Amino acid sequence: MGSVWVNGKPADTIDVRDRAFTYGDGLFATMAVDGAGAIQFLSCHLQRLTDGAARLGFSWQPSETLLTLLTDTAGRFPRHCLKLQLSRGVGGRGYAPPTAPQITEVLSVSPIPVHYTSWQQQGIKLQTSTVQLAKQPLLAGIKHLNRLEQVLIKSYALDEDCDDWLVCDTDGWLVESSMANLFLLFQDENDQWQALTPAMNNCGVSGVMRQQVIMTLLAMGVHVQVVPVTYDWLARVSHLFISNSLLGTVDVIAADSYHFAVWPGSAQLRENLAIQL
Amino acid sequence: MGSVWVNGKPADTIDVRDRAFTYGDGLFATMAVDGAGAIQFLSCHLQRLTDGAARLGFSWQPSETLLTLLTDTAGRFPRHCLKLQLSRGVGGRGYAPPTAPQITEVLSVSPIPVHYTSWQQQGIKLQTSTVQLAKQPLLAGIKHLNRLEQVLIKSYALDEDCDDWLVCDTDGWLVESSMANLFLLFQDENDQWQALTPAMNNCGVSGVMRQQVIMTLLAMGVHVQVVPVTYDWLARVSHLFISNSLLGTVDVIAADSYHFAVWPGSAQLRENLAIQL
Incomplete structure (x- = not known):
């Protein structure tokens, strides 16, 4: 076969x-x-x-x-x-x-990968990579085959309790995990859910699942902004999750010294997307 | 065979x-x-x-x-x-x-390539590419296989009288031609030959021939500086040549609106390096 x-x-x-x-x-x-x-x-x-x-x-x-x-x-x-x-x-x-x-x-x-199921169930911890992504607008967003940056990122050993790398660009702005897109969430003063996901105009891969998540969040009444996101936003949001086509969405419960609760909307989001593992 | x-x-x-x-x-x-x-x-x-x-x-x-x-x-x-x-x-x-x-x-x-011989004999004209190289210190200088930037550069048509692309980084600083390193030359106020070649700490390929040229220029009494080189240096130097392992060295007689004389030391440099085509 x-x-x-x-x-x-x-x-x-x-x-x-x-x-x-x-x-x-x-x-x-x-x-x-x-x-x-x-x-x-x-x-x-x-x-x-x-x-x-x-x-x-x-x-x-x-x-x-x-x-x-x-x-x-x-x-x-x-x-x-x-x-x-x-x-x-x-x-x-x-x-x-x-x-x-x-x-x-x-x-x-x-x-x-079998561990994606437990990732969805339990959430994961991220650690920021010392490898930062170069800013090349002409290639940004494309899932092309020039992947030496990702190879370098994955060639380091994660701390024992961490599951994936958080990756920034060479200005230190948030881009993605080593193989998934990022969504940051918080409730504004009117209890309205707000989501931020890094714009992919300088680097990063604009995932198919990312686009599906954006549309589904909007349909769920969440406000979504696709914008440049500085690292210090991690201190200002209450929830963080990653997305890609294989793992669906996975809540992040810690990134470096920041801790996050599982987003209460995650189960509904997965159900709407039919991506429960 | x-x-x-x-x-x-x-x-x-x-x-x-x-x-x-x-x-x-x-x-x-x-x-x-x-x-x-x-x-x-x-x-x-x-x-x-x-x-x-x-x-x-x-x-x-x-x-x-x-x-x-x-x-x-x-x-x-x-x-x-x-x-x-x-x-x-x-x-x-x-x-x-x-x-x-x-x-x-x-x-x-x-x-x-057969045209390298006539390039050596007649000199070439460069045109600046609109494709600029991303700054990634971790990969800079290495002749690695992530070459989509070079593919994009070469996918454009040169102006009819031009021979190769002049390539800058995303800050607009000089880096290389599409496939060769750059040397800029001028005589200082003491009639001492000075050469500049762009430092490869952010992007570009550090060629084997580049290193040989640097050592040979030094042996010829030329002062060589490996430094970041801004684009406006083109207006301040009298000579420009490119180098790589296949074409040896080739004088540049024009780059965009700038014109250069063939460097009088080029023949001697090639003889010293045994790279006459």
Whole structure:
């Protein structure tokens, strides 16, 4: 039973001249398959890949063949993770992209990490990474393949009681966790719930789940601001959670010296999004 | 006659789980083979790969087998380019690097671009790119595989009479050309030659040829400063040249609206470095 497909065929190798291998010239999406074998937010993931490709300067749309492979594979692997990676394909020496690239599509299946369920149930603790993200507006928000910053972040050992890294940009502003987006929450003087999530205009990955969470929070009556968020906001909010496509949303109960209560709306949010693990 | 080797064996594919393919997790060197079939500055290239790997968090030394492959290949391909790419090897899902990575080594051969000879003879014109380099001290100077910024730079069309891009960082300071380092020269009030080359502490690639040029300029009695260089220095210097391992040094005769004379010391510099094309 194969679990990797390259351009629609079971395979475990790619061309050594592939530009993802030589320059990280591509992007990817990580998608959750639900218990019924359907890919959650599939159209959003595909649209984000199309948009990301356009920002990198190439055109990509999912073919019927790929859509069939995605849905068939999801049906065979309920409660798994599907990763779809796109690369600008084979190129020659030199950075200049080919004018008519033949896009490489790689689909792979892996289990959803088992600890995500306990994370959802118990919440997690974050620790700020000493590795800060460079500010590059031209690549900000894209889930591209230039991931050395994340590799460096994950190459350090977390303190024993911590679960993930909190990551800032080189100005010290909050961006994300090592692999998820951030939402900060508090009640204003009128008992109105307010949520902040860092704007992704300088760095960070704008997650598909982040967008779903924003829309669902709005539908729940929460005010949401997508804005630059300074680190000291951690001292001014009562709740913090992270989101991504695999873990859904997970409450953060501590970040460095700050402590947070589980957000009372988290269970409802997950139910509305159908992302309970 | 093969021209690509993966881990010492002729091959044209790599594992789809290779971390260079998934995250750009690796680095590379581009080396010139001289007319006698010897690799120019080989030990410097290998040392820089070792140093770069250490900064990315893995250990690498060239094996005897690799050294033999390098020298044998160079002997068969005089006046060619050898590219040696290292990756942190096969990994699982997730950014965290394997604790005991099996490094992938890819060696490939290609011709040295023919236009480099006329560039050396006639000089070139540069045009400033609208794509600016993000400031990431943790990756600065390393010839790593996260090259989307360079891909974006090269995806634009140069003005018809221009040959390469001049690239600044996001503060607008001079860094490099799209694929070579910069040297700015002028004579001070005592007729002493002064050279400036941008410091690589925030971004850019610190080239092996750059280091050779610095040492050779010093030996020629030129004062060399490795410093941050603002864009307006272009208005204050009389000469400008670029350097990399394949093109040696090439005089820049114009950059945007600035014009420069060929540096009178260029021929001597190339002779001292044995990099005349």
